[in-house]
Amino acid sequence: MSRNRRLKLQIFRVAVFLVLGAFFLLPIGAMFEFSTRGVTDTAPRTLNAWLTIGQTPDLVAAILASLGLAVLTSLGMLLLLVPTMIWIRLRLPYLTRAMEFLCLLPLTIPAIVLVAGLAPIYLWMNLNINDSILTLAFVYLILVLPFAYRALFTGLAAIDVKTLAEAARSLGANWGTVMLRVIVPNMSVAILNACLLSVAVVLGEFTIANLLNYVNLQVAIALLGRANATVSIAVAVASLLFAFILLVILSFAGRPRARVHLEDTGLPYPGAAGGGLR
Amino acid sequence: MTTAVAAAGVGTATRAGVEIRLENLRRRYGAVTALDGLTLTLAPGELVALLGPSGCGKTTALRLLAGLEEADGGRVVIGGHDVTGLPANKRDTGMVFQAYSLFPHMTAWENVAFGLQMRKIGAADRRRRAIETLELVGLGGFANRYAHQMSGGQQQRVALARALAIRPKVLLLDEPLSALDAKVRVRLRDEIRRVQLDVGITTLFVTHDQEEALAIADRVGVMQSGRLEQVGPPTTIYSRPATPFVAEFVGLTNRLPGIVRGGQVEVRGTSLPLVQPDAADGAAVALVRPEAVTFASDNETAAGPLVGTVIAVAFLGATSRVTVDLGDITVLAQLATSEAAAHPAGTRVRLALRPDAVLIARETTGATSA
Amino acid sequence: MTVIERPLVETVRRPLRGGTRLATPQWIAAAPFFLYVGIFLLLPTAIVAGGAFIDGKGLSLSNFATMNQRFVINAFINSVVLSAISAIIGAVFGALLAYAVATGNPNGVFRRLVSSACGVLAQFGGVTLAFAFIATLGSAGLITLWLQQHGMRIYANGVWLYQLRGLVLVYTYFQIPLMVLVFLPALDGIRPQWREATESLGGGTWHYWRYVAGPLLAPAFLGSTLLLFANAFSAYATAAALINQGSIVASLLIANTLTSEVGLANPGIASALALVMVVIVAIVMVLYTVLQRRTARWLQ
Numbered sequence: 001m002s003r004n005r006r007l008k009l010q011i012f013r014v015a016v017f018l019v020l021g022a023f024f025l026l027p028i029g030a031m032f033e034f035s036t037r038g039v040t041d042t043a044p045r046t047l048n049a050w051l052t053i054g055q056t057p058d059l060v061a062a063i064l065a066s067l068g069l070a071v072l073t074s075l076g077m078l079l080l081l082v083p084t085m086i087w088i089r090l091r092l093p094y095l096t097r098a099m100e101f102l103c104l105l106p107l108t109i110p111a112i113v114l115v116a117g118l119a120p121i122y123l124w125m126n127l128n129i130n131d132s133i134l135t136l137a138f139v140y141l142i143l144v145l146p147f148a149y150r151a152l153f154t155g156l157a158a159i160d161v162k163t164l165a166e167a168a169r170s171l172g173a174n175w176g177t178v179m180l181r182v183i184v185p186n187m188s189v190a191i192l193n194a195c196l197l198s199v200a201v202v203l204g205e206f207t208i209a210n211l212l213n214y215v216n217l218q219v220a221i222a223l224l225g226r227a228n229a230t231v232s233i234a235v236a237v238a239s240l241l242f243a244f245i246l247l248v249i250l251s252f253a254g255r256p257r258a259r260v261h262l263e264d265t266g267l268p269y270p271g272a273a274g275g276g277l278r
Numbered sequence: 279m280t281t282a283v284a285a286a287g288v289g290t291a292t293r294a295g296v297e298i299r300l301e302n303l304r305r306r307y308g309a310v311t312a313l314d315g316l317t318l319t320l321a322p323g324e325l326v327a328l329l330g331p332s333g334c335g336k337t338t339a340l341r342l343l344a345g346l347e348e349a350d351g352g353r354v355v356i357g358g359h360d361v362t363g364l365p366a367n368k369r370d371t372g373m374v375f376q377a378y379s380l381f382p383h384m385t386a387w388e389n390v391a392f393g394l395q396m397r398k399i400g401a402a403d404r405r406r407r408a409i410e411t412l413e414l415v416g417l418g419g420f421a422n423r424y425a426h427q428m429s430g431g432q433q434q435r436v437a438l439a440r441a442l443a444i445r446p447k448v449l450l451l452d453e454p455l456s457a458l459d460a461k462v463r464v465r466l467r468d469e470i471r472r473v474q475l476d477v478g479i480t481t482l483f484v485t486h487d488q489e490e491a492l493a494i495a496d497r498v499g500v501m502q503s504g505r506l507e508q509v510g511p512p513t514t515i516y517s518r519p520a521t522p523f524v525a526e527f528v529g530l531t532n533r534l535p536g537i538v539r540g541g542q543v544e545v546r547g548t549s550l551p552l553v554q555p556d557a558a559d560g561a562a563v564a565l566v567r568p569e570a571v572t573f574a575s576d577n578e579t580a581a582g583p584l585v586g587t588v589i590a591v592a593f594l595g596a597t598s599r600v601t602v603d604l605g606d607i608t609v610l611a612q613l614a615t616s617e618a619a620a621h622p623a624g625t626r627v628r629l630a631l632r633p634d635a636v637l638i639a640r641e642t643t644g645a646t647s648a
Numbered sequence: 649m650t651v652i653e654r655p656l657v658e659t660v661r662r663p664l665r666g667g668t669r670l671a672t673p674q675w676i677a678a679a680p681f682f683l684y685v686g687i688f689l690l691l692p693t694a695i696v697a698g699g700a701f702i703d704g705k706g707l708s709l710s711n712f713a714t715m716n717q718r719f720v721i722n723a724f725i726n727s728v729v730l731s732a733i734s735a736i737i738g739a740v741f742g743a744l745l746a747y748a749v750a751t752g753n754p755n756g757v758f759r760r761l762v763s764s765a766c767g768v769l770a771q772f773g774g775v776t777l778a779f780a781f782i783a784t785l786g787s788a789g790l791i792t793l794w795l796q797q798h799g800m801r802i803y804a805n806g807v808w809l810y811q812l813r814g815l816v817l818v819y820t821y822f823q824i825p826l827m828v829l830v831f832l833p834a835l836d837g838i839r840p841q842w843r844e845a846t847e848s849l850g851g852g853t854w855h856y857w858r859y860v861a862g863p864l865l866a867p868a869f870l871g872s873t874l875l876l877f878a879n880a881f882s883a884y885a886t887a888a889a890l891i892n893q894g895s896i897v898a899s900l901l902i903a904n905t906l907t908s909e910v911g912l913a914n915p916g917i918a919s920a921l922a923l924v925m926v927v928i929v930a931i932v933m934v935l936y937t938v939l940q941r942r943t944a945r946w947l948q
């Protein structure tokens with residue numbers, strides 16, 4: 001490459017980075033700024049809004065509910081996906097495509113559509129079983145499927161499940177031992193990834209809770225926004241920071257050992273469409 | 279040098295190649311000196327192979343000639359014109375890359391026609407010339423295939439056709455065969471040579487495979503650390519290496535300690551003539567090719583500096599390589615397989631050194647080297 | 649040989665066939681997953697699909713009759729316009745950023761930083777994103793106030809942040825990072841040899857983009873844009889948090905039809921609208937997959 005062109009390219013790269021960097025950082029900075037404003041234009045900066053978070057019972061309840069949902073969803077996701085995926089890989093390879101299809105299906109079904117179909121199901125559950133907000137975990141598990149599936153798939157693809165299982169079986173292990181003591185430890189990074197992604201999705205979910213009339217974290221923020229904008233923005237920043245931390249851990253520490261290209265697995269990118277996040 | 283031979287019935291113009299001069303080329307990458315004053319002249323129609331260990335600057339030399347990199351100093355002259363400042367697309371060079379250089383969204387003929395399109399040649403002409411050039415490389419029937427529908431060897435042929443179709447002044451090949459398996463490599467190597475002779479184009483061929491270089495080239499240039507160590511016909515490079523580096527890089531070499539005395543070197547009781555007859559007297563290491571080591575005819579194995587035990591025989595086809603333990607050092611000998619077979623591992627043998635001129639190196643450490 | 653072998657094989661196989669396998673079929677272990685997905689994913693989808701064709705009197709197409717009404721048509725047109733514009737803007741800027749990343753050091757800090765940030769930001773949306781823009785460009789937002797102090801009024805003709813234009817801007821915030829994520833692999837598939845081959849064959853920068861890189865990247869670019877379109881089309885939370893009343897886009901319309909507080913809720917019509925949305929998204933996603941396949945063949 002000629003030096004002239006290299007220089008031009010370098011200028012282009014820096015320019016793109018600066019312009020888009022500003023575009024992405026400004027709104028987040030503005031949120032910080034907004035959450036520290038005083039009551040009037042001339043009042044000094046204050047952390048009051050942040051301190052008020054803990055004293056708003058509705059908010060605390062919503063935060064606890066969302067955290068509970070995150071835990072339940074992650075656990076449920078692990079219980080449902082991990083054994084099934086391993087088993088299908090080992091014994092039922094003909095079900096691979098069916099499982100993949102189902103797990104990625106939530107990407108094509110917008111959350112708003114899912115809600116329309118869930119409404120009667122939740123009505124029935126509320127009347128006959130339980131109307132706790134924690135029942136949302138059932139549908140959140142569906143929302144996290146594409147993300148968790150892809151994370152776990154990458155982890156499984158990186159290890160030779162069949163050989164590991166056969167070796168353990170030939171040494172006398174039963175299937176439970178094979179999964180828990182042999183395969184799962186080898187895909188711990190993938191499991192961590194799947195959990196972090198699930199937590200991030202659950203904490204950011206608004207659509208389904210709102211339309212099924214539950215107050216989770218995001219709904220509480222939205223409601224509060226009408227009454228006290230600074231506090232609601234402070235919570236929004238806090239929840240954003242929390243999600244950032246989770247996802248940064250994920251993208252830096254939790255890198256899968258073998259990189260599997262999305263094209264290789266034929267998976268569409270899970271950030272797309274559907275999911276209850278936006 | 280080779281005379282250009284007309285390729286009858288083929289659309290590729292027969293032309294005498296042009297002379298290429300690389301003069302004192304220099305190129306640094308940060309702290310690494312990739313080229314340190316490279317000077318090389320290619321006669322018209324000649325095929326020169328650049329050979330050398332990884333990182334010695336072969337690719338850099340080729341890319342400077344192609345215009346894909348800029349030199350820090352020195353000149354590139356193609357056919358009498360100084361092209362040092364010209365960008366790659368004005369230099370009229372045809373380049374074949376190591377692998378994966380075909381445009382994947384174009385068929386074979388479209389790939390070959392691409393350079394013609396850049397030269398604003400009409401569509402009908404383009405297609406005709408592309409197909410003719412594909413026929414030249416033996417792929418007439420593959421015009422409508424995409425890269426992913428062809429084998430690695432076929433892809434490289436198309437890449438060769440693409441480079442030739444524009445009738446460039448120079449053909450540049452950067453390890454074009456290294457991604458292929460051994461058999462295809464040999465076949466395609468001969469094919470490249472045939473086509474190059476047909477077209478009569480001046481060619482620079484970069485490789486790190488010495489066998490390839492020796493087999494295909496009119497002259498071979500051996501490089502080390504950004505410099506040319508020696509340039510010459512393959513036979514000269516092999517049998518009369520100019521420096522110890524060349525001797526050891528090209529072919530296998532035994533390093534036998536000896537004493538230089540009066541224009542001869544005495545190695546284990548045998549006097550051998552020197553390549554460098556004016557070498558000063560004293561201790562030295564003689565570099566002896568395995569082919570120059572034979573079994574002595576008298577088979578007197580009682581004692582002596584060249585008596586030892588065969589410890590391994592490696593079958594290479596028509597010849598075999600025999601490793602002999604002489605007690606203090608081991609020596610490699612390359613012999614006809616029939617002869618080697620008569621001396622299986624464990625046999626006591628006496629070796630003899632053919633009185634070919636040998637090269638000496640001055641350091642005295644190390645016994646043998648492969 | 650064969651005479652001896654046969655009985656051996658039989659004895660090994662029998663117990664497996666007759667015993668273990670028949671007693672508990674192996675697919676039983678996978679059944680909970682399929683059952684679960686059936687209840688919480690397929691059943692709701694079926695309810696929507698079925699509900700769309702059922703009104704008070706039974707099977708009918710009457711729910712789709714609302715599709716003729718002005719406000720419904722407008723909402724869908726608005727959704728298409730919003731999704732298309734935000735997808736195109738997102739695709740263009742995302743592609744530029746991806747190119748800036750792809751031309752840098754593949755193991756460099758810049759690349760890691762950008763791809764991590766994009767991974768995070770592509771998931772960013774909903775209430776938090778809406779609030780971020782309200783804090784930036786709302787009537788009391790940071791930039792709005794700053795501009796006011798310098799004598800510029802961006803809202804002279806109404807606060808457009810809470811209109812369709814505002815949604816376009818806010819959506820680009822997650823569209824650009826998503827574009828980087830889906831387009832970067834295609835750019836990485838472009839080999840430097842192709843540019844060098846173009847040059848040595850006599851082509852310049854224009855020829856390279858026109859005949860080589862352009863056609864190679866076109867399917868990936870188009871496919872990614874479609875994905876962004878689907879992404880915006882099905883988005884609800886951000887729009888809901890930003891726009892308090894009205895149904896200016898399809899997702900808001902569906903939500904309002906589903907849970908109208910003024911008693912106009914109509915699950916049948918909501919299902920019909922939802923079905924239309926699913927069909928549009930599904931068509932776009934199928935096209936995306938087709939284009940993605942082609943990209944995978946050329947640029948792996």
Ligand SMILES: Nc1ncnc2c1ncn2[C@@H]1O[C@H](COP(=O)(O)OP(=O)(O)OP(=O)(O)O)[C@@H](O)[C@H]1O
Nearest residue numbers: 307310311312331332333334335336337338339486
């Ligand atoms: N673009 C570059 N940036 C930095 N250093 C480079 C670059 N290209 C080459 N080098 C360095 O220059 C030296 C010569 O490289 P070159 O590619 O010419 O070697 P080579 O002889 O072709 O080796 P090989 O047989 O491995 O292909 C090497 O040390 C290499 O690391």
Ligand SMILES: [Mg+2]
Nearest residue numbers: 336337338452
């Ligand atoms: Mg090289």
